[in-house]
Amino acid sequence: MSQLGMGVMSHSSMKVPADPYADFVPHPRFGRGPRRTGLDPANTPDGSVFLHWHSGPEVRVPGTAIAANTTDQCQATVPVTHYFDARRVCRQCARPFLFFAEEQKHWYEELKFPLEADCLECVPCRKAEQRLQAAQRRYASLLGHPQRSVAETLELVECGVFLVEAGVFSKKSLPKLLGLLKAVGAAPGSAHHEQALVLRARVVAAEVR
Numbered sequence: 065m066s067q068l069g070m071g072v073m074s075h076s077s078m079k080v081p082a083d084p085y086a087d088f089v090p091h092p093r094f095g096r097g098p099r100r101t102g103l104d105p106a107n108t109p110d111g112s113v114f115l116h117w118h119s120g121p122e123v124r125v126p127g128t129a130i131a132a133n134t135t136d137q138c139q140a141t142v143p144v145t146h147y148f149d150a151r152r153v154c155r156q157c158a159r160p161f162l163f164f165a166e167e168q169k170h171w172y173e174e175l176k177f178p179l180e181a182d183c184l185e186c187v188p189c190r191k192a193e194q195r196l197q198a199a200q201r202r203y204a205s206l207l208g209h210p211q212r213s214v215a216e217t218l219e220l221v222e223c224g225v226f227l228v229e230a231g232v233f234s235k236k237s238l239p240k241l242l243g244l245l246k247a248v249g250a251a252p253g254s255a256h257h258e259q260a261l262v263l264r265a266r267v268v269a270a271e272v273r
Contacts, residue, residue: 089154089161089186098149099164103129105146114142116168118182119150130165136173144172144179156189196230199223214256217248218263225266241267 085097104127105113115124125148134143147165154161163183171177185193203223206216224241227233245264248256 085162087160089157089159089188091162091164091167091187094162094164094166096162098125098128098162099166100127101130101165102127103131103146105129111142112145114145116144116147116150116179119148119163123151125149125151125162128165130169132169133173138172138176138178140179147172152183152186154186154189155184156193157186159186161186196227196232199226200232203227214248217244218256218259221245221263221267225263225270228270229266235271238267238271 083097088096090096105115107113107115128149129146131146132144134145137143147168149165150163150168152161152163153159167183171181171183172179200223203220206212206220206223209216212220221241221244224233224237224244228235228237228241242264245260245267248260
């Protein structure tokens, strides 16, 4: 076999290392994999470098550190001097994700979260939880408003069926939602007729699940 052929075989047989972050949930701003900075400090005995307790060596991604502005952190006994990208497993969906150093800086210095706060859910699960909480607040607000407009009553039903679909409300809420739709009486040709039909279909579908 020619040397050229051997070279081709040798090259083709080389295996490209698998991306260890291929299955990580991507962050909408920072992506999926680590953001390398080349900075890799370690805790010092004099406390001049103090790394966050929630990101120990077992989850810390080396070479991803960024310096903290300790004066912008909430008052702490020992300020954190650097943030690292840190591996996490979402407690909701059980998928791995990174709690990025830049995200930590935003949490602790701009949003003023206490240093005790940790990120336990990936971004999609956090967003889903926020949507559920917003729907619950809006549902309670509209439910307590006796002089609702037709549009507001339909919004109330939409929040209710969304919460049933998400498993927050039980199916016992569905007859009440159908009653609200019936009370609205959106006649064919009215501005709200199509929306009422769509909502009724969702309520019926939720009943048979």
